[in-house]
Amino acid sequence: MTRKPWDLAFTAEPAEVAGLRRIMRLHLGIWGLHGVVDEAQLCVSELVSNVITHVGPGTPATLAVSMNGVHLRIAIHDPDPRALPTLLAANTDSESGRGMALVAAVADRWGVELGPDRKVTWCELATGLASSDGHVECPGVRRAETLLEMRAATNPPGLPGASRLARATAEESVIMVITDLLHWLHAHGCDAEDALDCAQTRYDAELGGAGEGLCHRSSA
Structure with missing residues (x-):
């Protein structure tokens, strides 16, 4: 199975999150990656919410999905390299930063790539694939x-x-x-x-x- 990278431009608004979650479920179903749909949808929700909270509603952003070896890579591009994601301990009383804690809990790894006029916040999920173009063993x-x-x-x-x-x-x-x-x-x-x-x-x-x-x- 060929799993070609794809991306989707969107406006970072709360109303957009549900649609992005549905699109993620649809594409992962086509890719045969049913087992990571819930985790992928959670990551999309939290990464987009992070942009809304720290960059601002109405921010133009892009969802990019690809395979990195046997890992599913989910990335959100936004135009503000100054507003970095915050990761707080799970037992904190603060509301801010809990989203990235959830991403860190379900993803194998995550990070931020900074450019002069943009940033990319990404995470990678284990898929159970034997190869990037193979199928889940079961x-x-x-x-x-x-x-x-x-x-x-x-x-x-x-x-x-x-x-x-x-x-x-x-x-x-x-x-x-x-x-x-x-x-x-x-x-x-x-x-x-x-x-x-x-x-x-x-x-x-x-x-x-x-x-x-x-x-x-x-x-x-």
Whole structure:
């Protein structure tokens, strides 16, 4: 999977935060990084709130998201190099600085880059990826790849092997495997539609599991 860097210009206003959180969830879903969505949304909220508080509402800013190796990098650009983020101890009574404490708590690392007329406040989250263009290792993905490899072994002309499949070809292979499984259910007197509904329900539950992404749950 190619995860190309992207950025989005916005105005630092409280009303913009919810939209930025939704965009982050959407893009991370496309990237297959469901397991870090909550942490990424928190970091976006706090980094943007930091600009609103210390630089001022209405500040033109940019959200930039990229991969740094196997880490997800989230950066907020703003035009004031003088207003630096403040990190306070968690037990402080002050309201200021708590946002960066939250970022520091969930991120592997964070920092600030200063320029003559701008600054970039960034953080990086561990993703569980084996490589920047790979997928999150998990039992479900490994089982699916095993099925694809087995099908490739029995259909060598059209399916050269899961590791070499282009994304479109791999998607078609997955559909073929699902189709074969539906034939198996029908042949054994099972309700294929009911099985699909149950699979979708289980998938949705695992994808939205409290504190755990789909690829962090053990197999049944």
